[in-house]
Amino acid sequence: MNTAANKLIETTQELLWERGYVGTSPRAIQDRAGVGQGSMYHHFRSKAALAQAAEERSAARSIEEVERLFDTPQAPLRRVIAYLRLERDILKGCPIGRLTADPEVIADEALRLPLRDTFERIGAHVAALLKEAQAAGTLAPGLDADRLARTVLAVRQGAYVLARAANSSAPYVDAVEGLIALLDGQA
Amino acid sequence: MNTAANKLIETTQELLWERGYVGTSPRAIQDRAGVGQGSMYHHFRSKAALAQAAEERSAARSIEEVERLFDTPQAPLRRVIAYLRLERDILKGCPIGRLTADPEVIADEALRLPLRDTFERIGAHVAALLKEAQAAGTLAPGLDADRLARTVLAVRQGAYVLARAANSSAPYVDAVEGLIALLDGQA
DNA sequence: GTCTATAGCCCGATAGAC
């Protein structure tokens, strides 16, 4: 049955999001998943292997979410702005970005690459939209769209940091709206 | 003697930066500081108390660094850009922002407030400079300077996240330069 | 002030029964 393995992955996704890699123990995963020790180690050789499976699923989910959001007939710059304004549980932060704080994740290629790839793929989508916006005359043509796409992603990631420090979503909204105002002023 | 307490604080600053709160054990602090168990618990009642002292020192250091940087005769917008371009060990990330990933830090007011205050104080400085720039005509007057200040801080924090995921400082530089291009286009 | 010893619990993983 795949049901235990699946439950373990989902639970690990949750715990990695809430507590990070170092802060998540196999025991905690088993308890929340309602799966025994023997079962867990039957399906995954180690905590790292399970974490990798969980990361890959979270990464796929994030990328799909963005691709669904971008698949609309709206003007390209409007789609980027919609991405910045996407409804989120702001104080929970980003399930992907959160893991970059963890030195054990960054030191292990298998755990780091899903994070890098997620940002690269979303960044490529954003960059493509920004180039479309330039072609359509809604964004200044002198701007470097690839760079600017990274600015867009960075504002989201950093806005989570400010929100968590303040224990308030206000700084998140401000940071994002500040960028939108700059982008809109570039017509 | 204050020398043991001081050494403990400095070492804890380093370890919190490298490994976060959950990832830093009293044992690791003692070993690196060259201070015994008994000595540590004589000076600090708990890991949390020591972490708080370390945070407060890191916060003060960050604020001073920014205030020193801003205390120049340069044009206000140039000072904000200089802040964005400040030389940093990019892959190490931000010693303050890093801690927001830690749920135990966010759940404990004593550990969270130094983070919030750091961003608020630096944000206030940046906002003041942006308003000066608006008065001087180097930044569009219609922009909300307080919001935009948070965008500036968020780009820095988020740029660290992208850089660590990529194991490269390139995304950091891109994100920051993307914002600078937008700010410069607002003359 | 700093030392060593100890407490009680959790860590990540393995072994072998069922």
Next chain:
DNA sequence: GTCTATCGGGCTATAGAC
């Protein structure tokens, strides 16, 4: 596939000697 038992070690803290 899942169970329980066990391993060697680390966790945060306290106790009491020096």
